[in-house]
Each structure stands twice: as structure tokens, then as C-alpha cells.
Amino acid sequence: MSAEKAKKTVPYTVPIGPVHPALKEPVMFTFGMEGEIVRTVDFAPGQTHRGIEWMGMRRNPVQIVHLTDRICGICGIVHSLSFARAVEQIAEIEVPERADYIRTILHELERIQSHLLWAGVAAHELGFDSLFYLAWRVREQSMDLIENLTGNRVNYGIVQIGGVRRDISDEQRALVEKGLDYYQGLLDQMATLFLKDSTILMRCRGHGILSGDDARLLCTVGPTARASGLNMDVRQDYPYCAYGDLDVKAILPPPETGGPQGDVYDRIIVRLLEVGQSIGIIRQCLGQLPAGEILWEPKMAKLLSVLKKAEGEGIGRVEAPRGECMHYVKMAGKEAPDSWKVKASSYSNLMSWIPMLQGEQLADIPIIVASIDPCLSCTDRVAVTRNGQSDILTKEDLTRLSREKTRRMMQ
Amino acid sequence: MAGLPLLPELVRQLFSRPATNAFPSRHLPPSITGFLAKVARGEATIHPPIPTPPKFRGKIVYDREACIGCSLCLRVCPAHAIEFIPETKRVRIYVTQCIFCSQCNDVCPKNALHMSHEFLLATEDRYAESQIVE
Ligand code: SF4
Ligand code: SF4
Numbered sequence: 001m002s003a004e005k006a007k008k009t010v011p012y013t014v015p016i017g018p019v020h021p022a023l024k025e026p027v028m029f030t031f032g033m034e035g036e037i038v039r040t041v042d043f044a045p046g047q048t049h050r051g052i053e054w055m056g057m058r059r060n061p062v063q064i065v066h067l068t069d070r071i072c073g074i075c076g077i078v079h080s081l082s083f084a085r086a087v088e089q090i091a092e093i094e095v096p097e098r099a100d101y102i103r104t105i106l107h108e109l110e111r112i113q114s115h116l117l118w119a120g121v122a123a124h125e126l127g128f129d130s131l132f133y134l135a136w137r138v139r140e141q142s143m144d145l146i147e148n149l150t151g152n153r154v155n156y157g158i159v160q161i162g163g164v165r166r167d168i169s170d171e172q173r174a175l176v177e178k179g180l181d182y183y184q185g186l187l188d189q190m191a192t193l194f195l196k197d198s199t200i201l202m203r204c205r206g207h208g209i210l211s212g213d214d215a216r217l218l219c220t221v222g223p224t225a226r227a228s229g230l231n232m233d234v235r236q237d238y239p240y241c242a243y244g245d246l247d248v249k250a251i252l253p254p255p256e257t258g259g260p261q262g263d264v265y266d267r268i269i270v271r272l273l274e275v276g277q278s279i280g281i282i283r284q285c286l287g288q289l290p291a292g293e294i295l296w297e298p299k300m301a302k303l304l305s306v307l308k309k310a311e312g313e314g315i316g317r318v319e320a321p322r323g324e325c326m327h328y329v330k331m332a333g334k335e336a337p338d339s340w341k342v343k344a345s346s347y348s349n350l351m352s353w354i355p356m357l358q359g360e361q362l363a364d365i366p367i368i369v370a371s372i373d374p375c376l377s378c379t380d381r382v383a384v385t386r387n388g389q390s391d392i393l394t395k396e397d398l399t400r401l402s403r404e405k406t407r408r409m410m411q
Numbered sequence: 412m413a414g415l416p417l418l419p420e421l422v423r424q425l426f427s428r429p430a431t432n433a434f435p436s437r438h439l440p441p442s443i444t445g446f447l448a449k450v451a452r453g454e455a456t457i458h459p460p461i462p463t464p465p466k467f468r469g470k471i472v473y474d475r476e477a478c479i480g481c482s483l484c485l486r487v488c489p490a491h492a493i494e495f496i497p498e499t500k501r502v503r504i505y506v507t508q509c510i511f512c513s514q515c516n517d518v519c520p521k522n523a524l525h526m527s528h529e530f531l532l533a534t535e536d537r538y539a540e541s542q543i544v545e
Contacts, residue, residue: 063489066512130421137430151466157512165517166466192416300487300518
């Protein structure tokens with residue numbers, strides 16, 4: 001009996017993934033467990049490669065914009081916007097003001113939608129399914145608005161190089177305002193439901209802690225970084241689109257809830273407050289929406305020929321709901337770009353799992369993993385260029401690299 | 412203080428209508444074709460479908476007469492869903508490949524391409540008549 005007992009306390013390995021019902025998206029975890037406690041964490045992303053950059057390097061920027069829509073089912077605007085901004089930089093295209101405002105409005109609607117989606121997922125991971133259904137029912141309003149403004153529920157197809165493809169009419173404006181009122185009225189209720197609930201408080205307060213220093217060292221971005229007290233937000237630090245004209249400040253956990261502690265609870269707080277912030281931003285945008293064109297060049301043939309001549313490198317950065325998203329594009333006077341690289345926001349956040357999960361219990365894994373709002377379909381892409389030659393990394397290479405990196409970081 | 416703030420909301424929901432869109436019929440009929448025939452005869456009613464949004468992008472429609480065969484649409488189609496037929500100097504669109512971006516609509520100088528509101532497109536055959544627009 002005692003020998004058996006001793007055996008059970010010896011560290012053993014629990015693999016979770018690559019596809020597991022407790023995880024929102026495919027990723028392979030290997031946990032070294034001691035009893036119920038997680039001692040070591042290792043993970044291998046790279047289970048959902050689709051080769052979208054490879055496809056992009058065989059297409060012109062106008063075509064790629066529609067591919068970028070499909071990098072992520074949630075951040076449709078984010079990816080097309082950062083790609084478009086990179087190309088606009090290269091071709092020196094100036095986006096009309098009205099288009100910038102429309103981009104901002106959609107960008108923020110997307111944030112509302114994404115944060116509510118996350119709130120639902122988080123509740124579900126805690127086993128709190130009634131709250132999950134409620135959050136997702138509430139989310140529908142923003143989906144309907146996006147659908148109305150862009151035409152489709154996902155894969156909006158609204159961003160074009162040099163502007164947006166659809167204008168916002170007065171009727172639609174009224175609809176957006178109605179939707180904002182709806183959310184404004186709900187904010188307090190949502191805050192009470194999520195933050196005053198004893199189940200959530202119990203499971204999230206003091207769990208999955210990421211210290212401010214760790215967050216900085218691991219280059220964490222977005223709400224995950226802000227919940228750990230880092231004052232950073234691309235919209236505040238490097239304003240793009242209409243954000244320069246607007247009043248945007250990075251949201252940190254407020255003093256009323258004890259300031260930033262970097263736990264799962266703080267990540268909920270930051271995201272809920274950001275929904276309120278997005279409502280404010282959209283209101284400001286609607287209030288000062290300038291009149292004018294929505295495209296730099298409505299004639300597609302002309303746009304294509306300008307893009308074909310463009311040469312240089314560009315980087316588009318935007319603050320996605322999950323943090324900074326970055327697209328690097330290199331054009332060399334050809335139809336298709338020479339190089340295109342996508343750095344999704346979750347890419348910067350994955351490493352924070354390691355300090356967060358160590359010392360936690362097995363049962364806390366799902367909510368902690370979900371707490372950074374990982375989007376692995378966005379993240380999974382690697383093509384390495386060395387001495388001008390590119391080679392594609394296989395899954396085995398990636399696994400090895402990821403393990404090596406994890407090991408390095410844990411030394 | 413922490414408590415169970417969702418409880419009153421849950422009690423309220425017991426008495427409210429479902430938030431989801433209604434299915435065409437309230438219960439699954441024994442025979443769907445039989446039910447549809449009844450609907451056609453006016454003996455049964457179905458919940459009307461939820462309308463598509465105004466700028467919805469569904470199945471593509473092609474105005475063959477208006478097209479001049481400039482093949483600009485081929486250049487912008489991200490999915491390579493459009494084929495140029497040199498003999499007739501017209502295009503053919505494979506709906507199974509189309510990603511409904513409507514970029515070809517924007518580029519066409521003759522306004523020969525449009526997106527309809529039709530979205531129930533699934534079939535088992537990629538080359539079925541309904542999946543090829545020309
Ligand atoms: S809608 Fe888009 S994908 Fe479909 S045929 Fe037109 S350009 Fe191609
Ligand atoms: S762009 Fe319009 S006119 Fe030109 S080939 Fe396509 S459908 Fe025909």
C-alpha cells in the first residue's frame with residue numbers, strides 16, 4: 001500500500017492535446033504533475049498550419065486582403081487591416097479620413113464581439129454554462145451589427161487597400177447607435193454577473209498569476225499584459241486609423257478591485273472594461289465621422305498597377321482584441337509580394353502559459369489556458385528565411401524548436 | 412459582496428421566449444416532404460426564414476450579355492474561382508471555389524457580376540449545375 005502511495009506522488013506526465021475538449025483550439029501540452037499540482041509545462045503549437053502566406057506570395061495584394069480575412073474567424077478586421085496598412089505604407093497610399101473612421105468603428109465592434117465571445121468561453125471553462133449562454137446571446141447584437149455593416153457575419157471583406165469597400169449610411173448609423181445603447185445598458189449587469197459571482201471569484205482570483213516582470217520578459221501583449229499591469233496598447237502608443245483623434249488609454253485593472261494582480265480575474269476585468277471603452281470609441285467616431293471618399297482609388301485597375309510598381313518593406317501593427325497583431329510585407333515591383341509574414345497576437349502570449357500554469361492544479365488548466373484568449377489558428381505559421389533561401393519547417397522541427405525554447409526559458 | 416447574481420436572471424428566463432431563431436416547424440415532422448407538401452397546400456405554416464442582411468454576399472450571378480470578356484475579374488479573384496473560356500470570350504465561375512468576397516463585382520467594368528442573397532448551396536457534386544455559373 002505504502003509503495004503504491006509513494007509511486008503516486010512521483011512526478012508523472014499528463015499529455016493534453018493536440019485536440020482536446022478542454023482546450024478551445026489545437027495545441028499539444030505536456031504537464032509534469034506531482035499529485036494534482038502542475039510542476040512543469042511544455043507545449044507544442046503548430047497543429048493548424050494552412051500555408052496561407054505561401055498562397056499570398058502567389059497573389060496580388062488585392063487578392064491577399066481577402067485571404068487575410070480568413071486567417072482568423074474572430075479577428076477579420078484585424079488581419080486585413082494590418083496587412084492593408086503594411087501595403088499602404090509601401091505604396092505610399094493615403095487612406096481617406098472617412099475610411100479611417102469606418103475602419104475604427106468596425107475594429108471596435110469586433111473587439112466587443114471578441115471579448116464577449118471570450119467571456120462566454122471563460123464561463124464555459126469554469127463549468128458555468130448558464131453564464132456562457134447569456135454572454136453569447138448578448139454577443140449576437142454586435143454580430144448582427146457587423147453583419148449589417150459589412151454584409152456577412154464572418155469574413156467581412158470590408159477592408160480594401162486604401163480604404164474600405166462599404167460606406168456607413170445614416171440608417172446604419174442609427175442601428176449602430178441603438179446597439180451601443182443596448183450594450184451600455186448591459187455593462188453594469190455583465191460586470192455584476194462576472195465579477196460579483198462567488199464561483200468566478202473562487203476559481204479566478206489568485207489563479208494563473210503572471211507577474212508584471214514575467215509579462216514584460218515574455219513580451220506579452222494585449223489584455224494579458226495589461227492585466228499584469230503593463231501600460232501598453234498599440235492604439236495608445238502608436239495610434240493608427242482614427243485613434244490619433246480619439247481619446248484612448250490603455251485599460252488596467254482599477255484600484256477598486258485591488259489594482260493589477262495578473263491573475264485570471266484581472267484578465268476578466270480588463271476585457272469587460274474594454275467593452276465599455278470600445279462603446280465610447282465608437283460613439284466618438286460616429287460623433288465626428290468626416291464626410292468624403294472611402295477609397296483612395298476606386299478604380300481597381302489603377303490600384304492594381306500602382307501596387308504592382310510598389311517597392312519596399314512595410315509593417316502594419318494594430319491592437320487586436322488579443323493584443324498587438326503585426327503583418328510584415330515586402331514588395332519588389334512585382335504582382336505578388338516577395339515576402340509576407342503574419343505575427344498574430346497570441347504568438348506573443350503563448351509563452352506566458354508557463355509561469356501561469358506552474359503550481360496550479362490540473363483542474364485549473366482549462367480556464368488558465370483560455371484566460372489569455374489563445375487563437376492558435378492565427379498563430380500557427382512558420383516559414384524561415386535564411387541567406388535569402390526559405391525553407392518550411394515541418395511539425396517535428398517545430399516541436400523540437402518549441403521544446404528547446406521552452407527549455408531555454410526555464411533554465 | 413460575492414453571491415450568485417445570475418440566479419434572478421435565470422428565473423426570469425424561465426418565463427421568456429427563446430432567444431434563438433425558430434426552426435421552420437415547431438417539432439420535427441414525421442415526413443419532411445409530406446410536411447412541405449402540406450405547407451404548399453396551405454394546410455400548415457412554417458416559421459419564415461430570417462432575412463439576410465442588406466449587403467449580404469451569397470451565390471454569384473453573372474450577366475453573360477453584359478460581359479465583354481476583359482478578364483479583369485480573373486485578376487482579382489483570390490480563390491481562382493473564375494475561368495476564362497477563350498472560344499466564347501466569356502467567363503465561368505465555380506461556386507464551390509468562390510469565397511464570396513465580391514471583389515470581382517467591384518472590378519467588373521460592365522457590372523456583369525453580382526452577389527445574390529442565395530446561401531443554401533451545399534451539394535455533393537462540385538460540378539453540379541447549381542455550382543457552375545456561366
Ligand atoms: S466573389 Fe470573390 S471568390 Fe467569388 S468569384 Fe468573385 S472574386 Fe472570386
Ligand atoms: S470583369 Fe466583367 S466584363 Fe470583364 S470578363 Fe469579368 S465579368 Fe466579363
